[in-house]
Amino acid sequence: MNTNAANATPAAPSGALDARWRQLTRISPYSRELGLELAHVGVDWCVLRVPYAEKLIGYPETRVLHGGVITALMDVAFGLSIFVRLGELRPMATLDLRIDYLKPATPDRDVLGGAVCYKLSSELAFVRGCAYHDTPDDPIATSIAIFMFTGGPPISLEKAGQP
Numbered sequence: 001m002n003t004n005a006a007n008a009t010p011a012a013p014s015g016a017l018d019a020r021w022r023q024l025t026r027i028s029p030y031s032r033e034l035g036l037e038l039a040h041v042g043v044d045w046c047v048l049r050v051p052y053a054e055k056l057i058g059y060p061e062t063r064v065l066h067g068g069v070i071t072a073l074m075d076v077a078f079g080l081s082i083f084v085r086l087g088e089l090r091p092m093a094t095l096d097l098r099i100d101y102l103k104p105a106t107p108d109r110d111v112l113g114g115a116v117c118y119k120l121s122s123e124l125a126f127v128r129g130c131a132y133h134d135t136p137d138d139p140i141a142t143s144i145a146i147f148m149f150t151g152g153p154p155i156s157l158e159k160a161g162q163p
Contacts, residue, residue, distance in 0.1 A: 046081040047114045063107035070131045073113035074143045078127040081115040089155040097145040105140050
């Protein structure tokens, strides 16, 4: 997963485009509840952060995040990477998602989820990425997925999040 944009912990995004993508990560109540934050946005690598929180612990004895949090992080990061590649929002569904857990997340540490959309067709988007603490070269989990566009009109970034 060696990606130049992701070799270090990403800094907070800046600029107008980043602000629009940051706003987009707050639209979903699910993403808000998990506390997902935009860490980096680019066509080659998008990164979201899930801050460590007590409510996200899956195993109280070890204080390790629930695996479902990692899966949700990757699913949302994948969607973001597709939207960034398209430059617009299109209705879609997760058709297939495979995640390989390689090690537990370290307690009391944020987890980053990096993703890239590496292939688009008229009906499908193919993505890959990983969850990690410091570098994608030392992943907590790796993942690949296929998303299917479900129809309906695209939504521009300017209109996203407006009532």
